[in-house]
Amino acid sequence: MFERPSHARALRLGRTLAAVAVLCALPFYLDAFWLRIGLFSMAAAVGAVGLGLLSGTAGQLSLGHAFFLAVGAYGYVWLAGEPGPGLPTPVAAVLAVLLAGAAGGLFSPVAGRVRGVYLGVATLALVFLGHHVLLTADSVTGGFNGRSVPPLELGGFSFSADSELTLLGVPFGAEERLWYLGLALFAVTWYTARGLLRGRPGRALVALRDSETAAAVMGVHVARYRASAFVVSSMYAGLAGVLLALAFRRLVPDYFGLVLSIDYLAMIVIGGLGSVAGATAGAVFVTALPLLMTRYADQLPLVAAPGTGDGTVGPTEAARYLYGAAIVLILLFAPDGLHGLARRLRARLRTRLRRTRAAPPPAGASAPPPSPASAVRAKEPTL
Amino acid sequence: MTTFLDTLFNGLALGAVYALVALGFVIIFKASGVMNFAHGSLLLLGGYLTAVLHDDLGFAAALAVSVLVTAAVAGAMDRFLLQAGGGADPHTAHVQTIVTIGVDIVILTDLSRRIGGDLLALGDPWGDDVSALGPVTVADSRIAAIVVSALVIAGVFALFRYTSWGLSLRAAAEDVEAASLMGVRLVRVRMLAWCLAGALAALAAVFLAAFPAPGLERTTGQIALKAFPAAILGGMASPPGALAGSLLIGLTEALVAGYQSELHVLGEGFGDVAPYAVMVLVLLVRPTGLFGGKAAVRV
Numbered sequence: 001m002f003e004r005p006s007h008a009r010a011l012r013l014g015r016t017l018a019a020v021a022v023l024c025a026l027p028f029y030l031d032a033f034w035l036r037i038g039l040f041s042m043a044a045a046v047g048a049v050g051l052g053l054l055s056g057t058a059g060q061l062s063l064g065h066a067f068f069l070a071v072g073a074y075g076y077v078w079l080a081g082e083p084g085p086g087l088p089t090p091v092a093a094v095l096a097v098l099l100a101g102a103a104g105g106l107f108s109p110v111a112g113r114v115r116g117v118y119l120g121v122a123t124l125a126l127v128f129l130g131h132h133v134l135l136t137a138d139s140v141t142g143g144f145n146g147r148s149v150p151p152l153e154l155g156g157f158s159f160s161a162d163s164e165l166t167l168l169g170v171p172f173g174a175e176e177r178l179w180y181l182g183l184a185l186f187a188v189t190w191y192t193a194r195g196l197l198r199g200r201p202g203r204a205l206v207a208l209r210d211s212e213t214a215a216a217v218m219g220v221h222v223a224r225y226r227a228s229a230f231v232v233s234s235m236y237a238g239l240a241g242v243l244l245a246l247a248f249r250r251l252v253p254d255y256f257g258l259v260l261s262i263d264y265l266a267m268i269v270i271g272g273l274g275s276v277a278g279a280t281a282g283a284v285f286v287t288a289l290p291l292l293m294t295r296y297a298d299q300l301p302l303v304a305a306p307g308t309g310d311g312t313v314g315p316t317e318a319a320r321y322l323y324g325a326a327i328v329l330i331l332l333f334a335p336d337g338l339h340g341l342a343r344r345l346r347a348r349l350r351t352r353l354r355r356t357r358a359a360p361p362p363a364g365a366s367a368p369p370p371s372p373a374s375a376v377r378a379k380e381p382t383l
Numbered sequence: 384m385t386t387f388l389d390t391l392f393n394g395l396a397l398g399a400v401y402a403l404v405a406l407g408f409v410i411i412f413k414a415s416g417v418m419n420f421a422h423g424s425l426l427l428l429g430g431y432l433t434a435v436l437h438d439d440l441g442f443a444a445a446l447a448v449s450v451l452v453t454a455a456v457a458g459a460m461d462r463f464l465l466q467a468g469g470g471a472d473p474h475t476a477h478v479q480t481i482v483t484i485g486v487d488i489v490i491l492t493d494l495s496r497r498i499g500g501d502l503l504a505l506g507d508p509w510g511d512d513v514s515a516l517g518p519v520t521v522a523d524s525r526i527a528a529i530v531v532s533a534l535v536i537a538g539v540f541a542l543f544r545y546t547s548w549g550l551s552l553r554a555a556a557e558d559v560e561a562a563s564l565m566g567v568r569l570v571r572v573r574m575l576a577w578c579l580a581g582a583l584a585a586l587a588a589v590f591l592a593a594f595p596a597p598g599l600e601r602t603t604g605q606i607a608l609k610a611f612p613a614a615i616l617g618g619m620a621s622p623p624g625a626l627a628g629s630l631l632i633g634l635t636e637a638l639v640a641g642y643q644s645e646l647h648v649l650g651e652g653f654g655d656v657a658p659y660a661v662m663v664l665v666l667l668v669r670p671t672g673l674f675g676g677k678a679a680v681r682v
Contacts, residue, residue, distance in 0.1 A: 113670040117418040125659035132656045320492040327485030
């Protein structure tokens, strides 16, 4: 890959196109259950990328992600719905994302000054205060019972099952339509987040994380970058919130509790801090695991079907055990997460391939040493 | 006036219990630089063990067993999970903080599964008795909470001040390398700190579940999270600060809950989240808490 960059670029482009083609074709083959898993995973991935930017890249521990998700989700519902201004739904969605960003901006006097674990606990406060507001501000949030979500309509096309639509013999319900919306939003997230991380802002944030003083000396405006990391991360959370609202079709306050924040933290830790691909992998893992376990509970050993009485291990619990343990194990044994594991595996495979490809010398001679380039890559620390 | 005294007393009792939990946070933070997010589930574990064992062993023995077991679990968690991943290096403290979140998920899931929707009685000797203290009537369990907390906290401060472990802990918190060179066994000092914090959490569970609370439920552990603001207000690394922060949080919560009808603009049940509001306000003015010193940065 080193030696022929143009070839490598073509290869990467081809791989991306293939992935996009497969993802676009999936709704024609999968049933609604799998599409829902995919949809929730995509929403979670958007949010997790945002949190990864904040906690992984900028090193600001945040337990308040659920709050910003809630701002996005409820912002959309209120802006688009009745009671509320009843704006056109795409406008409401964009405004909801901006609203989440503004909420992050309002918190930035705290976020810009408070460090490390202090910030973690300060953001904890956001979740509890936010939950309280969701419960009490009846006219906006619908209180304890929540509100139903108006479906998104884009130029007369509704992302719901209201109108009949059949494409190539496949009936397109809400899941199929939302799948493409999720895919588009996820693509935007992926592209923008990678751009941010690889460009000047990403480097500045990494410098901040590693040493604030050194970064300040190099000309990074500490408070401004810390605050804007919070705003950008909140906007991704808001976008994820809108997508979640559309997928759920009904919002209740209890969903946006501390558990949700911890789920998102689990995603980025399991995926590997500081990488977009890692956050995505973690999001899919944490989101899909409980759903899959619920579906296949009767075929799994040690897991009881849901609702079979107290004291048994239900699928949700089994999933939580698994990912709680996954956090501990990954941090102890593979601190760079799934992303780092994949990278190391790839490096090792490549070394092995080269060894076999370099014509095996006659018996007696020792195997050629791995090429220096790949040895270096294998040890290269993850971002 | 009676209402005010009543509320004040409730606040004191609440603050005393928070102090037990917050002191645990602070001890752990001092010893290892880790914010222990598993503290809530340790507390729940202590309460659950007391609740399950008190029928067979009697309350006192059950409490003793649960305190010992919780201390052992906390110590083992530090020794085998956290210290295995890097020891006292300050950079790994962040990673270890997230490890405690993983541990919390596992313990909490298991205990919630066992407790389910039940309310467990802890079999404490105070029951629902009340006593008259001057003009106000107060629950015996609250008096016990204040008295026991005061005694235990005094004991912990004496441990810090007069024992060689306390000296080692303070030395290690001041300068890890120097302490290590002076022969402080960092691994053991740190593990004992975790044990002590676990024991305090198990004790606090008793008072959080006693009358007038209905009993131990699976959400009791969440109450421990309110000790976070208490510890943060005090400045996280200062035990006396944690004490002051706990009383402040306890009083705030009791006053807001007691005068809820006057404060109805804030919504029903604001008392439960008032500690967090206070914390955010304080952090805006003093980013390292009321008693936390400004850390000098050496480049």
